Amino acid sequence: MNYSRAYSLTEATRKLESYCAYQDRCHKEVVEKLKGMRMIPEAIDVILGHLIKENYLNEERFAQSFARGKFNIKKWGKLRIIRELQQRDISKFNIQIALKEISEYDYARTLDDLAKKRLLQIKETNIHKKRKKMADYLLYRGWESNLVYQKIKELT
The missing domain is CATH 1.10.10 (Arc Repressor Mutant, subunit A)
Structure with missing residues (x-):
């Protein structure tokens, strides 16, 4: 630039x-x-x-559309969304407002869909390695560890 x-x-x-x-x-x-x-x-x-x-620049609106987009398109979890917004110097207040854009129902459904899809892609036969690969994948995308391990236990 x-x-x-x-x-x-x-x-x-x-x-x-x-x-x-x-x-x-x-x-x-x-x-x-x-x-x-x-x-x-x-x-x-x-x-x-x-x-x-003139309302060209609005951090609350930015945070909301960022959270919606990264969740709906990239299937990011809340931790990754929070981290990315913090890197952009978005206030805690606006981050909390942004996270309200994601319904609990959609959040749970997306984690379930993502986990099931990933499970089919992992060709590992060792169950412990398979679980680790699944956990690494979901944790990297910013899903909360308690939800990730609960989902792995449910699916494997």
Whole structure:
């Protein structure tokens, strides 16, 4: 992201409005983008203020769509979603709101579907190795260990 030209405040603002309108962004992404455009800290503050005021930038909305998307599309568990949102400097409050986007029913059903599908893919014959592979797979995706081990016990 090394832009060779300088941007006026108005140009940078318009460019970032498009950037945020295309998909929800977090503050951290927007600040990085503006730094990549070589904007000075004062300009970054002005543009951020404008984007928030005009509702182009909304961390609660970002966190909610991030949680929904990663759960529905990538089948991530809550721990992975929380960790990824924390890396983006999203507040605990907004993370809690985001997690409410995932119903308990869908969460349990998705874990069940994911575990059953993975079980069919593991060709290991040793039951202990098979269970370990299954646990590693689900834990990496951010599913809570108590739910993972409960599901493994139920399915194997």
